[in-house]
Amino acid sequence: MAFETREVEDVTVVSPANRRLDAVLAPKLKELVAELVADGNNKIVLDVSNVEFMDSSGLGAAVAALKIVGGPGDMAICGASGLVADLFKLTHMDRVFTMAANEEEAVVKLAS
Amino acid sequence: MKDTAMPILIVEREMSVRLFLIRLLESNNFQPILAENAGEALSVIKSEGIKLVLCDWDSEDDEALTLCRRIRSEMGQSYVYVIVQSIQSDKDAIITAMEAGADDFVSKPVNAHELLVRIKSSSRIIELQQQLVSRNRTLEFAHKRMSDDYDQLTTELMLASKMQGNLLPDPKELRNTYATWMFKPANFLAGDMFDYFMVSDNLLAFYVIDVEGHGITSALTSFLVDNMLNPSRDGLCRRMLENSIDIRAAVINTVTELNKKFSNSEMYTRYFSMIYGMINTDTGRVTLTQAGHPFPIRYDASNACTQMIGEGGVPVGILPDVTYDAVEFELNAGDRLYLYSDGVTECMSPDGKMFETPRLQECIGQWHATEVEDVHTEFERVFRRWNGDSKPFEDDLSLICFEYRGTESQLGSVKNYGI
Numbered sequence: 001m002a003f004e005t006r007e008v009e010d011v012t013v014v015s016p017a018n019r020r021l022d023a024v025l026a027p028k029l030k031e032l033v034a035e036l037v038a039d040g041n042n043k044i045v046l047d048v049s050n051v052e053f054m055d056s057s058g059l060g061a062a063v064a065a066l067k068i069v070g071g072p073g074d075m076a077i078c079g080a081s082g083l084v085a086d087l088f089k090l091t092h093m094d095r096v097f098t099m100a101a102n103e104e105e106a107v108v109k110l111a112s
Numbered sequence: 113m114k115d116t117a118m119p120i121l122i123v124e125r126e127m128s129v130r131l132f133l134i135r136l137l138e139s140n141n142f143q144p145i146l147a148e149n150a151g152e153a154l155s156v157i158k159s160e161g162i163k164l165v166l167c168d169w170d171s172e173d174d175e176a177l178t179l180c181r182r183i184r185s186e187m188g189q190s191y192v193y194v195i196v197q198s199i200q201s202d203k204d205a206i207i208t209a210m211e212a213g214a215d216d217f218v219s220k221p222v223n224a225h226e227l228l229v230r231i232k233s234s235s236r237i238i239e240l241q242q243q244l245v246s247r248n249r250t251l252e253f254a255h256k257r258m259s260d261d262y263d264q265l266t267t268e269l270m271l272a273s274k275m276q277g278n279l280l281p282d283p284k285e286l287r288n289t290y291a292t293w294m295f296k297p298a299n300f301l302a303g304d305m306f307d308y309f310m311v312s313d314n315l316l317a318f319y320v321i322d323v324e325g326h327g328i329t330s331a332l333t334s335f336l337v338d339n340m341l342n343p344s345r346d347g348l349c350r351r352m353l354e355n356s357i358d359i360r361a362a363v364i365n366t367v368t369e370l371n372k373k374f375s376n377s378e379m380y381t382r383y384f385s386m387i388y389g390m391i392n393t394d395t396g397r398v399t400l401t402q403a404g405h406p407f408p409i410r411y412d413a414s415n416a417c418t419q420m421i422g423e424g425g426v427p428v429g430i431l432p433d434v435t436y437d438a439v440e441f442e443l444n445a446g447d448r449l450y451l452y453s454d455g456v457t458e459c460m461s462p463d464g465k466m467f468e469t470p471r472l473q474e475c476i477g478q479w480h481a482t483e484v485e486d487v488h489t490e491f492e493r494v495f496r497r498w499n500g501d502s503k504p505f506e507d508d509l510s511l512i513c514f515e516y517r518g519t520e521s522q523l524g525s526v527k528n529y530g531i
Binding site: 023 | 322324325382383385404406407424426427430431454458507
């Protein structure tokens, strides 16, 4: 599996199993989120705490996922650090997504 | 068994055995064909396309063995099945016949039933062999077509890559400003693209883009953007300059317009990071919008230090309705401005280390010792060495450098109007 998913309350947390979120995983992430939403899971947290490198395709997939879910009220990014955090800042995507330090904070932010 | 009777060649000197074999084969729906000796047999095999030979091995001479050997050496891909019949029936005789190239061995006097069973088993093998040959032919044909197509595709890509190279501007002096660069596509075609040109007497416009991914789709997107901005084609830069209240608005409006086009259309599937800006060649004042592209670096010649410019920004075509901003600052005579794609800072060394921004800043400090006309050779040297010389780059690398050579002294202050 390219991604692990787990349910926390009414939120689905998606974690890439790989340390790189790039062109290889990007289409799979889009597909997975589309499936989750189709199954009625419409609050998603993308947990990138294990991701060390994310390229433009990875970022594109995260934004595509955000559009599928509906908006920043329904999707959060948690655990971004290092190069991944830099990429979100550079592209101002930290202002587009709900950003959280960890899973618990992300779940609280999506619930409120 | 096929509808038409399968021809079987009989090489047999003894008349009575010949007649016996002819009758046996005919009554079992085979078509017997006769040959007197090995030489005649071989020419009949070739002319009639014979697949099965019944060959008598006389104890007196070894003509049958010679025939076996010649069939094996002369018939190549087209397999001929040989059954040797002989009055010798000991193990040594069987081994000798098989070694000469026989497929099967029947002892004389021939038992009709046994021979028929062996002929039927041989015809199964012949049929399988023919299927294999025909499948092989189909595969060879398909493989040839694929490799022809692949060669053509490679040629096309190389041509396209040359064309893309031709779209890039030459390193050159543009009114008090010298522009130079390094460009390394990861594949034949790059998603990175840049250009610089004068849009008025004293305004040098420039842009760098990096389309998500790299390869054909990315390259086509970068062609589209180039087509829109280039003054000799769509000329969005000039139009926006004419229709905006000032340079800052013209820069912002150009990027905003591109974002509208690329984020609202179903046709564009890739987004891109970009820096678009202008240098006033009379004053050294730079106005630029940073849309998700790495932070420009200014080299301050009088203080011998580097400075990161900008506050980031949303890439073009990723979201509709984005509000862009611009950063403005001055270049003094001798200062340089560096723009680069993330392929530069994320360039990997053979032992898995990234180049990263601090190392680039350090290099920029050292590169100042080299005349701007020659500095691209330094870029090449540094990145070839970092990459381990021979291997292809994992991402497109584009690194552009402007040196301002203004005559009057300007203030080096950086005003930031960005968000």
